[in-house]
Amino acid sequence: MSRVSFRLLALAATLSACGGDAGGDPSDAGTLAIEAGDGQSQLVGTALVPFQVKVTDVNGAPKAGVTVAWAVQLGGGSVTPSSSVTDATGIAEAVATLGLSSGAQHVRASAPGYAGSPVTFVSAGLPDAPATLELGGGDGQTGGFGAGLPQPLKVRVLDQYANGVPAVTVDWAIAAGGGALAAATSVTSATGEATMNLTLPNAPGSVTIEATVAALAGQKVSFTATAAGSFAVRAGGNNVPERYGSDLWVANGYAYTGTWGFRGQPGNAVKIWALSPSGAPSLVNTLTVANVGTISDIEVSPDGAWLVFTTEGGGGAGIYVYSLANKANPTFLASSPNSLHTGALATIGGKLYAFAAKNPSNPALVIYDLSAAASGTITPVGTYAIPPYYGIHDTFVRDGLAFVFAWDEGVFVLDVGDGRAGGSPANPVLVKQLGTPQAGGGGTPRFGGQTHNGWWYHSPTGEKKYLFLGEEGPGIVGSASSGDIHVVDISDLNNATEVATYHLNGAGAHNFWVDEQRQILYAAYYNGGVVALDISGTLSGNLAGRELGRLQPGGAGNTYVWGVMLYNGSLYVSDMISGFWQLETP
Amino acid sequence: MILAPGSRLLPFLLALAGPLAGQAGVTVHAGAQAIGAVIHADPVPGGGGLTEAKVSQPMLMVDAGALGGRLAFRGTLNLEGQTMRHGELLPGGWGEGYNDRRHPHTYAHELMLTGTDLLGRLDGGARVMVGVGKGFVPFGSDDPMTRPVFRYPVNHHLAQLLERAVVMAGVRAGPVALEGAVFNGDEPEHPGQWPRLARVGDSWAARLTVLPAAGVELAVSRASVKSPEHRPGAGSTAWKWHLSARAERPVLGGAGYAMVEWARTEEAWGFFVFRSLLGEAAWRRGPHQPYYRFERTDRPEDMRTLNLFRSVRPHLENSILGTTRFTLHTLGYAYERRLGGGSLAVSPFVEATVGTARAIDGGVLTPGILYGGTSIRAVAGGLRVAFGMRGHRMGRYGALLAPAAASHDHHPM
Numbered sequence: 001m002s003r004v005s006f007r008l009l010a011l012a013a014t015l016s017a018c019g020g021d022a023g024g025d026p027s028d029a030g031t032l033a034i035e036a037g038d039g040q041s042q043l044v045g046t047a048l049v050p051f052q053v054k055v056t057d058v059n060g061a062p063k064a065g066v067t068v069a070w071a072v073q074l075g076g077g078s079v080t081p082s083s084s085v086t087d088a089t090g091i092a093e094a095v096a097t098l099g100l101s102s103g104a105q106h107v108r109a110s111a112p113g114y115a116g117s118p119v120t121f122v123s124a125g126l127p128d129a130p131a132t133l134e135l136g137g138g139d140g141q142t143g144g145f146g147a148g149l150p151q152p153l154k155v156r157v158l159d160q161y162a163n164g165v166p167a168v169t170v171d172w173a174i175a176a177g178g179g180a181l182a183a184a185t186s187v188t189s190a191t192g193e194a195t196m197n198l199t200l201p202n203a204p205g206s207v208t209i210e211a212t213v214a215a216l217a218g219q220k221v222s223f224t225a226t227a228a229g230s231f232a233v234r235a236g237g238n239n240v241p242e243r244y245g246s247d248l249w250v251a252n253g254y255a256y257t258g259t260w261g262f263r264g265q266p267g268n269a270v271k272i273w274a275l276s277p278s279g280a281p282s283l284v285n286t287l288t289v290a291n292v293g294t295i296s297d298i299e300v301s302p303d304g305a306w307l308v309f310t311t312e313g314g315g316g317a318g319i320y321v322y323s324l325a326n327k328a329n330p331t332f333l334a335s336s337p338n339s340l341h342t343g344a345l346a347t348i349g350g351k352l353y354a355f356a357a358k359n360p361s362n363p364a365l366v367i368y369d370l371s372a373a374a375s376g377t378i379t380p381v382g383t384y385a386i387p388p389y390y391g392i393h394d395t396f397v398r399d400g401l402a403f404v405f406a407w408d409e410g411v412f413v414l415d416v417g418d419g420r421a422g423g424s425p426a427n428p429v430l431v432k433q434l435g436t437p438q439a440g441g442g443g444t445p446r447f448g449g450q451t452h453n454g455w456w457y458h459s460p461t462g463e464k465k466y467l468f469l470g471e472e473g474p475g476i477v478g479s480a481s482s483g484d485i486h487v488v489d490i491s492d493l494n495n496a497t498e499v500a501t502y503h504l505n506g507a508g509a510h511n512f513w514v515d516e517q518r519q520i521l522y523a524a525y526y527n528g529g530v531v532a533l534d535i536s537g538t539l540s541g542n543l544a545g546r547e548l549g550r551l552q553p554g555g556a557g558n559t560y561v562w563g564v565m566l567y568n569g570s571l572y573v574s575d576m577i578s579g580f581w582q583l584e585t586p
Numbered sequence: 587m588i589l590a591p592g593s594r595l596l597p598f599l600l601a602l603a604g605p606l607a608g609q610a611g612v613t614v615h616a617g618a619q620a621i622g623a624v625i626h627a628d629p630v631p632g633g634g635g636l637t638e639a640k641v642s643q644p645m646l647m648v649d650a651g652a653l654g655g656r657l658a659f660r661g662t663l664n665l666e667g668q669t670m671r672h673g674e675l676l677p678g679g680w681g682e683g684y685n686d687r688r689h690p691h692t693y694a695h696e697l698m699l700t701g702t703d704l705l706g707r708l709d710g711g712a713r714v715m716v717g718v719g720k721g722f723v724p725f726g727s728d729d730p731m732t733r734p735v736f737r738y739p740v741n742h743h744l745a746q747l748l749e750r751a752v753v754m755a756g757v758r759a760g761p762v763a764l765e766g767a768v769f770n771g772d773e774p775e776h777p778g779q780w781p782r783l784a785r786v787g788d789s790w791a792a793r794l795t796v797l798p799a800a801g802v803e804l805a806v807s808r809a810s811v812k813s814p815e816h817r818p819g820a821g822s823t824a825w826k827w828h829l830s831a832r833a834e835r836p837v838l839g840g841a842g843y844a845m846v847e848w849a850r851t852e853e854a855w856g857f858f859v860f861r862s863l864l865g866e867a868a869w870r871r872g873p874h875q876p877y878y879r880f881e882r883t884d885r886p887e888d889m890r891t892l893n894l895f896r897s898v899r900p901h902l903e904n905s906i907l908g909t910t911r912f913t914l915h916t917l918g919y920a921y922e923r924r925l926g927g928g929s930l931a932v933s934p935f936v937e938a939t940v941g942t943a944r945a946i947d948g949g950v951l952t953p954g955i956l957y958g959g960t961s962i963r964a965v966a967g968g969l970r971v972a973f974g975m976r977g978h979r980m981g982r983y984g985a986l987l988a989p990a991a992a993s994h995d996h997h998p999m
Contacts (some may be wrong), residue, residue, distance in 0.1 A: 244950055261889060261890070261907070261950065261951070262890055262894065262951070262955065262956070263950065263955055264955060266892065291892065292892075293890075293891060293892050313889075313891055313892060313898065314891065314892040315892075341902060359902055360898075360899070360900055360902070361899075361900065387818075388818045388820075388900075389818055389819070389820035390816065390820045390900075390901070390902065390903070390904075391902065393902075393903075407820070408820045450903075450904060472903060472904070472905075473854075473857075473904065474822065474853075474854035474857040474858065474904045474905060475857075475903075475904075475905035475906075476858075476905065476906055476907070476908060476909070476947055476948055476949045477905050477906070477907045477908070477949060477950050477951075478907070478908065478948055478949045478950035479908075479947060479948020479949055480857075480947070480948065481905070482857065557948075560950075576950065577950070
C-alpha cells in the first residue's frame with residue numbers, strides 16, 4: 001500500500017474514533033487513548049507489533065486495573081487476547097494478526113465510560129508476491145478496421161491469496177494477426193490490474209494478443225480480437241427506374257451497368273456513370289442496343305480501351321465491343337451474333353479473348369478472339385459444348401484455366417493456355433469436371449445444387465487453394481432467392497473437396513468479387529443484398545462466423561443485387577430493382 | 587360397321603377406317619370440328635388491347651373399336667399449328683402456356699390404344715383397362731376444348747396433363763374407378779414435337795373417381811411430373827393435386843352441367859406453389875345454352891423474349907419472375923343448330939370475361955408492368971362447327987365410366 005493511501009486510512013480511523021460512542025461522562029472516569037502500534041503495514045497473514053492503549057484518570061495520571069476489550073472490526077485476521085487489563089502505567093495491550101486480504105484492517109479497543117473510547121488501530125495488509133496472472137477483461141471484442149478496441153485489454157496479477165499485486169510489470173505482445181499495441185508493457189495498479197490498448201488491423205481477421213509477467217514463468221493470458229466492419233451507403237441508388245439492372249464494371253473513373261428483362265422498357269441499355277472524386281456515381285449517358293432483351297454481362301478490357309458486353313434475347317443478341325476513347329460516350333467497333341448469357345475477358349498469349357456462355361439451346365462455351373475488334377472483326381475461335389442441362393451461367397478464367405460453371409453439370413475446368421493438357425483458346429481441353437452431374441446422372445452435385453458462378457482465389461501468400469462457387473437455387477426474381485456459397489479445395493483437381501459453406505436464410509448467392517489483398521469475398525445475394533466474408537486463413541465448416549457485414553442497399557422489398565465490384569475502396573453494387581450504388585465496405 | 591354421317595365428308599378418315607370395316611365387331615366413328623372466332627382482349631402483354639380473328643381448335647377425330655368394344659383407338663389431329671402461327675393460342679388466354687403461347691397443341695393431340703374388360707369374367711364384376719399411346723394422363727378434369735366455355739381457363743396446366751406418351755392401367759369396381767399411368771414429363775414446345783420417349787416413366791399420375799349417382803363424378807388425382815418446363819430434364823419436379831366434382835343432370839326441363847375443381851401444383855420442393863379454384867356451369871334447353879365460369883388461378887411468370895407473348899425456351903434458370911393471380915368471370919351464350927339430319931352442328935356463340943390480375947409473392951414481372959394494368963376485359967364471338975362426332979371427353983380413356991363412356995358424344999350440353 002502506498003504511503004499516501006495509508007495516511008488516508010489512518011485519518012479515516014481517527015475520525016471514526018472521534019465520532020465513536022464513549023459512553024458516560026468522560027470527566028467521571030478518565031480517558032482511553034492509543035499508546036503504540038497504530039499504522040503498521042505488513043504482509044497479509046503476519047502478526048503485528050502489539051497494540052497498546054493507555055488509560056488515564058481525569059487528572060491525566062495512569063490508571064491501573066481498567067479492562068480494555070479488543071476486537072477486529074475490518075479486514076479479518078485476529079486479535080488476542082480479547083480483553084486485557086491496564087497495568088500500573090495505565091497500559092493494556094493485545095497482539096493482532098493480519099487477515100489474508102490485503103488493504104486496511106481495523107482493530108478496536110474499548111473501555112466503556114472513558115473518554116476517547118473506543119479507539120481504532122489501523123493497519124495495512126500488504127499483498128504477497130505475484131503468484132497468478134489472470135484475464136481481467138476485454139477478450140473477444142470486435143472493432144472496425146484500423147480502429148481501437150472499444151475496451152482496453154485487462155489482466156490481473158494476484159498473490160497466493162488472490163490479492164491484486166500492484167506495481168508489477170506486464171509484458172504484452174501480438175501473437176497472431178495484425179494491428180498494434182499502445183505499448184509493450186504496462187504496470188499493475190493498486191488493485192493488481194494492468195491494461196493495454198489495441199489498434200485493430202486494416203484488414204478483416206482475428207488478432208491474438210498475449211500478456212505475460214516475467215516473475216510468473218509459464219503463465220500467460222491470451223486475448224482474441226476481431227477486425228471487422230459494416231457496409232454503409234455512400235451514394236447512388238434508385239436511379240434506373242425504367243429498367244431492371246444487371247451486370248456492372250467500374251474502371252478509370254467510370255462505371256457501366258447493364259439492364260435486364262422488361263420493366264416497361266426492355267433491358268437493352270448500358271448505363272454509363274461518371275464517378276466523382278469521392279466515387280459517387282452520376283448518370284452521364286445511356287447506350288441502347290437494338291433488338292436485344294438483356295445486357296447479360298459487361299466488362300472493360302484490361303487496358304481500359306474497350307467496353308465489351310454480351311447480350312441475349314432478340315435478333316440482335318451477341319457480343320459487342322465498343323471503343324472507350326471517350327469513356328462517357330463509347331463508340332461501336334464490332335459485334336458477333338449469338339445468344340450469350342455471360343462473357344469473361346482474359347488475355348492469353350498476348351491476345352484478348354472473351355469466354356462466352358452460349359445458351360440455349362445447345363449450350364457451349366464459345367471463345368472469341370477480340371484482337372481485331374478495332375478493325376471491326378470478332379472471331380469465334382474455339383468452343384466447348386456441354387450437356388443441355390440449363391447450360392453455362394458464368395466462366396472464370398485465370399492462369400490459363402477456364403472454370404465453366406454449368407448449372408446441373410457442375411464445373412468444367414478447361415485448359416485454355418495453362419499448358420497442363422495442351423489446351424488453348426482455340427482448342428479448350430477438359431482437365432476435370434467437378435461435381436456430380438444432376439440431370440444427366442440423376443444424382444446430386446457435391447457442390448450444392450445449381451452451379452452458377454465462381455472465383456478461383458489467389459491469397460496474398462500465393463496460395464491457390466480455394467474455388468468459391470455460387471449456387472443458384474429456386475427464386476422469384478425481385479423478391480426471393482436461394483442458394484449458398486460453397487468453398488471447394490482444388491489443391492488437387494482430381495480430388496476436389498468441398499470444405500466450407502455459407503448460408504443466408506431466405507436469400508441466394510449471385511455474382512462475387514474478391515478483395516484478395518484484404519482477403520474479403522463480397523457476394524451479391526439478391527434479396528439478401530450484399531455480404532462480406534472473411535476468407536483469410538483456413539476455411540472449413542460453416543462460414544457464418546466469418547460474416548463481416550451485410551446490407552440491403554435499397555432496403556427490404558427494394559433490393560435484389562445482381563453483382564458487386566470493388567473499385568478504389570468502394571464496393572459498387574448493381575441492384576436489379578434499386579439501381580446502382582456506391583457502398584462503404586466493412 | 588357404324589359410320590357417323592359427318593365422316594362422309596372426310597374421305598381420308600374413311601380410308602383409315604377401311605381396313606377395319608370388314609371385320610366383325612369393328613366400329614369407326616369420325617368427325618371434325620373447328621371454331622372461327624374474333625377475340626378482343628384487354629390488356630395483353632405489352633399493354634393495350636388486341637383483337638384477332640383465328641380458327642381455333644380445328645380437329646379431326648376418330649374413335650375405332652373392335653372386339654365388341656374391348657379394344658379401342660382414339661385419335662385426334664389438332665391443326666392449330668396450321669391455323670395459328672407457331673401453334674399459338676388466343677389473346678386473352680392468360681394461362682401458363684397460352685398467354686406466352688409457348689405450349690401449343692401438337693398435331694397428334696391423341697393417339698391412344700386401349701383395351702377394356704380384357705379379363706372378361708375372370709375379374710368378377712370389375713373391369714380392367716390398359717392403354718398406351720399419346721394423349722391425356724389420368725389426372726384432373728376434362729380438356730377445356732370439350733367443355734362449354736370457349737376461352738381457355740388459366741389453370742389448364744394445373745388441371746390437366748396432356749400430349750404425353752402414356753402407359754396406363756385402370757380398374758373399375760362398382761362405382762369406383764382407379765387409374766394410374768407413367769409418362770414423360772416434358773411439355774411440347776412446338777406443334778410438330780413428339781414426347782421424349784427416353785423420358786417415359788420419369789413421371790406418374792393416379793386418379794380415383796367415384797360415381798355416387800347417375801351423372802355425378804367425384805375425383806381426386808395426384809401426379810409427379812418431372813421437369814415439365816425443361817425438355818432435356820433438368821427442371822424441377824412438379825407435384826400436383828386435383829380434386830373435382832362434376833355433374834350432368836336434367837335441370838329445369840333442360841340439360842344441366844356443372845363442375846368445380848381445385849388444383850395445386852408444387853415445384854422446387856415447395857419453393858413455388860400455384861393454386862386454382864374453378865367452377866363452371868351450363869344449361870341447355872333446345873338450341874339455347876347459357877354458361878358461366880368463375881376461376882381464381884395462380885400462374886408463374888417467366889422471362890419473356892422481345893415478343894412479350896413468348897417466354898425464353900428453355901428456361902435458363904430455376905427462377906420465376908413472379909406469380910400472377912387471375913380472378914375471372916366468364917359469361918357466355920351459344921345457340922346450336924343441327925343441320926344435315928343432325929350430323930352438322932353449327933353453334934354461334936358470344937362470351938365476355940371480366941376480372942383482375944394481381945401480383946402475389948413479389949417478383950419483377952407484375953401485371954402492372956406486363957399488361958399496364960390489373961383489370962381484365964375480354965370478349966369473343968364466333969362460330970363452332972362440328973361434323974359428326976363433336977369431340978371426345980378428352981382426358982378419359984377406356985370406358986371405365988360407363989354408361990357415360992359408352993356414348994361417343996360426350997360434349998357437355
